[in-house]
Amino acid sequence: MDSVLxxxxxxxxxxxxxxxxxxxxxDVHMRIIEGEKERIQVFRGTVLRKRGSGNNATFTVxxxxxxxxxxxxxxxxSPSIEKIExxxxxxxxxxxxxxxxxxxxxxxxxxxxxxx
Amino acid sequence: xxxxGLIGKKIGMTAVFGQNGQRIPCTAIVAGPCQVVQxxxxxxxxxxxxxxxxxxxxxxxxxNPVKGHYRRHVDAFYxxxxxxxxxxxxxYEEGQNLAADQFxxxxxxxxxxxxxxxxxxxxxxxxxxxxxxxxHGTHKVHRHGGSIGQMSYPARVYxxxxxxxxxxxxxxxxxxLEIVDIRPEDNVILIKGQLPGxxxxxxxxxxx
Numbered sequence: 299m300d301s302v303l304x305x306x307x308x309x310x311x312x313x314x315x316x317x318x319x320x321x322x323x324x325d326v327h328m329r330i331i332e333g334e335k336e337r338i339q340v341f342r343g344t345v346l347r348k349r350g351s352g353n354n355a356t357f358t359v360x361x362x363x364x365x366x367x368x369x370x371x372x373x374x375x376s377p378s379i380e381k382i383e384x385x386x387x388x389x390x391x392x393x394x395x396x397x398x399x400x401x402x403x404x405x406x407x408x409x410x411x412x413x414x
Numbered sequence: 415x416x417x418x419g420l421i422g423k424k425i426g427m428t429a430v431f432g433q434n435g436q437r438i439p440c441t442a443i444v445a446g447p448c449q450v451v452q453x454x455x456x457x458x459x460x461x462x463x464x465x466x467x468x469x470x471x472x473x474x475x476x477x478n479p480v481k482g483h484y485r486r487h488v489d490a491f492y493x494x495x496x497x498x499x500x501x502x503x504x505x506y507e508e509g510q511n512l513a514a515d516q517f518x519x520x521x522x523x524x525x526x527x528x529x530x531x532x533x534x535x536x537x538x539x540x541x542x543x544x545x546x547x548x549x550h551g552t553h554k555v556h557r558h559g560g561s562i563g564q565m566s567y568p569a570r571v572y573x574x575x576x577x578x579x580x581x582x583x584x585x586x587x588x589x590x591l592e593i594v595d596i597r598p599e600d601n602v603i604l605i606k607g608q609l610p611g612x613x614x615x616x617x618x619x620x621x622x
Binding site: 352373375377 | 425444597
């Protein structure tokens with residue numbers, strides 16, 4: 299009977315999401331509904347972590363806006379996400395790069411990995 | 415009690431995304447297909463009801479009296495039988511199959527099931543008592559309920575006093591539940607929120 303649940307979750311999942319991991323710099327294009335109008339807002343930042351499985355998975359993106367760190371958690375398979383673009387790939391050794399929170403400016407840079 | 419319901423089996427919880435991208439927690443139920451085993455009418459039985467069977471099983475797993483009941487009405491055997499009171503039995507026929515498609519997305523329904531048994535529980539779990547402080551000289555009474563009444567008047571404990579005891583394992587009906595999705599190919603109904611009982615527990619679904 300579990301397979302029925304898996305099937306429901308699979309149907310809820312999106313297949314158009316690119317592969318990315320912690321350390322990557324991404325643009326998250328969010329659909330925002332303001333009253334009647336719908337517009338796209340781009341949130342650019344570094345992926346701190348991915349968690350969860352199935353349609354329940356989320357990822358955390360951190361950016362520094364005006365000197366203040368901002369973190370947002372997005373459900374990976376949310377229909378509110380128009381698209382996710384990987385801007386550059388960061389070279390990190392941990393899957394959860396929380397140490398980035400304690401670093402500032404130049405120290406908060408990550409080495410890039412590969413090309414694509 | 416107007417129209418008939420369905421017998422279902424809880425298979426677990428999941429979540430789906432709503433129209434505005436919000437996440438809706440859902441309980442998935444395999445509901446039906448159920449067969450009408452018997453029609454009860456006020457002229458013969460004193461009340462109007464439809465008896466449904468759910469989950470076919472081998473006849474050797476049933477006792478002879480129950481087998482006889484099934485053979486008399488429909489030539490099929492079911493694990494579960496449940497009567498639903500209806501205001502009009504006319505639309506239903508013995509042997510008729512009922513499936514999840516009798517409900518619609520957005521319908522408000524009520525679901526009855528048997529809650530998980532918790533065994534003999536204390537007052538903190540059963541009645542949400544606060545218990546006693548963890549420290550500051552508290553000795554061995556951290557989860558006790560404290561006083562249960564006054565002294566020489568009334569010299570007894572009031573009836574209905576909340577005390578430790580058996581919790582759960584009782585009939586629970588939840589009303590005004592929203593149907594989020596229906597998947598006829600799997601006989602699955604998704605209902606917003608939690609429902610009583612464990613996975614594989616039997617639930618009775620009725621229209622509000």
